Amino acid sequence: MESEAWITEAAALVADGVSVKLPVDGNSMLPFIIGGHEQVILAKPCPLTKGKVVLAWVDGRRYVIHRIERIDGQRVTLMGDGNLQQREHCTVDDVKALVTHVVDAHGKKHDLYTPARRMAATLWYACLPVRRYLLKFVQMGHSPFNK
Numbered sequence: 001m002e003s004e005a006w007i008t009e010a011a012a013l014v015a016d017g018v019s020v021k022l023p024v025d026g027n028s029m030l031p032f033i034i035g036g037h038e039q040v041i042l043a044k045p046c047p048l049t050k051g052k053v054v055l056a057w058v059d060g061r062r063y064v065i066h067r068i069e070r071i072d073g074q075r076v077t078l079m080g081d082g083n084l085q086q087r088e089h090c091t092v093d094d095v096k097a098l099v100t101h102v103v104d105a106h107g108k109k110h111d112l113y114t115p116a117r118r119m120a121a122t123l124w125y126a127c128l129p130v131r132r133y134l135l136k137f138v139q140m141g142h143s144p145f146n147k
Helices: 001-013 115-126 129-141
Strands: 022-023 039-041 053-058 062-072 075-079 088-091 095-103 107-113
Touching: 001 022, 001 039, 001 053, 001 062, 039 053, 039 075, 039 088, 053 088, 115 129
Parallel strands: none
Antiparallel strands: 022 039, 039 095, 053 062, 053 095, 062 075, 075 088, 095 107
């Protein structure tokens, strides 16, 4: 619950136009974000488009940092890059911030939306049927994207 309060405060700062650096945990965004080792930089969440990584309040109960898979009117479907099947849902208003950069364990900033990273994310999504095997490989040596 304590981390939820921090995230809520970070979301409020972003709404006021302040860029916020937030530590992340978990493996749901592997290989692009390594939980427990990296941080993300949050900014105002517009415009929302497929493929963007966002901080969102999902299913009316928790925050996640996941990639937008689909936007249907006001309904947003999210999926973590490290997830095999699980998807979350929220409304456009529940998207609290856009993740613009990842800060690696050495303090180096990496833009999430360079052409190479956008292509890598698209290819990673296409690998969904074999992602289980690729994730095992990635987990052995960490992410190749933030080196």
